[in-house]
Amino acid sequence: MVKVGWNKTEMAQKVAADIFDGAYVNLGIGMPELVADHIPEGIEAIYHTENGLLGMGTVPGETKKDPELINAGKKCVTAIPGACYFHHADSFTMIRGGHIDICVLGALQVSESGDLANWSTGAPNAIPAVGGAMDLIAGVKSIFVITQHNTKDGQAKIVKACTYPLTGKGVVNCIYTDLAIIDVKKEGLFVREMGPNVDFAYLQERTEAQLFQ
Amino acid sequence: MINKITASAAESVKDIFDGAIVMIGGFGEAGSPIELIHALIDQGAKNLTVVSNNTGSGHVGLAALIEQRRVAKMICSFPRTANSTVFPELYTRGEIELELVPQGTLAERIRAGGAGIPAFYTPASVNTPLAEGKEVRNFKGVDYVMEYGIKADFSLVKAKAADRYGNLIYNKTARNFGPIMCTAAKTAIVQVQEIVEAGAIDPEVIVTPGIFVKRVVEVKQPQHESVLVAEERKYPW
Helix, strand or coil: CCCCCCCHHHHHHHHHHCCCCCCEEEECCCHHHHHHHHCCCCCCCEEEECCCEEEECCCCCHHHCCCCCECCCCCECCEEEEEEECCHHHHHHHHHCCCCCEEEECCCEEECCCCEECCCCCCCCCCCCCCCHHHHHHHCCEEEEECCCECCCCCECEECCCCCCCCECCCCCEEECCCEEEEEECCEEEEEEECCCCCHHHHHHCCCCCEEC | CCCCECCCHHHHCCCCCCCCEEEECCECCECCCHHHHHHHHHHCCCCEEEECCCCCCCECHHHHHHHCCCEEEEEECCCCCCCCCHHHHHHHCCCCEEEECCHHHHHHHHHHHHHCCCEEEECCCCCCHHHCCCCEEEECCEEEEEEECCCEEEEEEEEEEECCCCCEECCHHHCCCHHHHHHHEEEEEEEEEEECCCCCCCCCCCCECHHHCCEEEECCCCCCHHHHHHCCCECCC
16 A cells, blocks of 8 residues: 555654754644654754643653653653753743744644634533643744644544634644645745645645645 | 641641632642642532632542532633543533633733732633633734733642741642742642751742741642542542
């Protein structure tokens, strides 16, 4: 079978390749967490986790787990030499105050004007939960979205207008999917790179929003 | 002589009254003052408004307080967590009120409350359902939502060490909401693993100055929520 597009590891590598030396980076829960494993040699990124740690390190071994040293996904992590701890208001001063360079988030939908919906499907019986997503997209300098190009049942996630409740309006800078890397510009969505065996027609067919080359 | 040390968790929470606004520290289990919450359950105060990032997990700590029907309203950012069933079930049945707040807005509302700031404007939640009904104001071409500071009657916080003045240091990411919650409550109650002599903590590294703290109680070996949840423990036991 011909391989179409990138796998999750390759997607994480693509995001990691756009992280610059010295960047302060906040990684969302889930697929964004994979990015840290693929930072190119010679690039130093400092990871921020909104529950109060700058300088998050790798996942600890089973015996070194500390329930009071966790990330935003409430998983045990480590702190690098040179890390620091701080309280929540300081943590969101870093976020909202524009001190974090890059945030990598997952998405339910992204619109052609860069609107992001990633916290709620608006289902009437769902328990609403937002966490720090709205603060991150309001304050971090560059917002990268990493997501499958389509939902499991083939629906477009890159849409003309989000139908789910918004996390923020006009906030996404770049979308990394299994099929393509798409830059969000004032004039619209521009395809920067396509995955293996993906052509523009194939990509547009799987995208509700208008794409440009 | 100033001495904020109380003899027991029960003693430290005895005056929490029905209808009080209570801030509870912690992000997930990190920093959750389980022994103080259990003392509050034993004490019996009800109809509480609780301000906390999450809603607890399993049937211990904050989840147990909610399960015992002591909480009328939660103000939080993320009421769903792994192993969290108590709050979602009550909420689905319409038996507990929820005020959902973006996490940074929650932190800033607490900070503002403690700092004597009644309200402020934030860019978070603009153009979203969480800004509905709130004042929006434009500063230099950008829209911001007005949010109110929150003050509490009591805060329950977990820290690592304290002295008799209430000066505190914390442990790693268990710090989270603790320092700001101490500032925002009339009565901040703090459980610590160790009470030390005044002067034993270097003044340069004190995180919460004692002025913000009313009571400290030593809990040498605090329980871990994740362990209790794994053992399927249920409070009261």
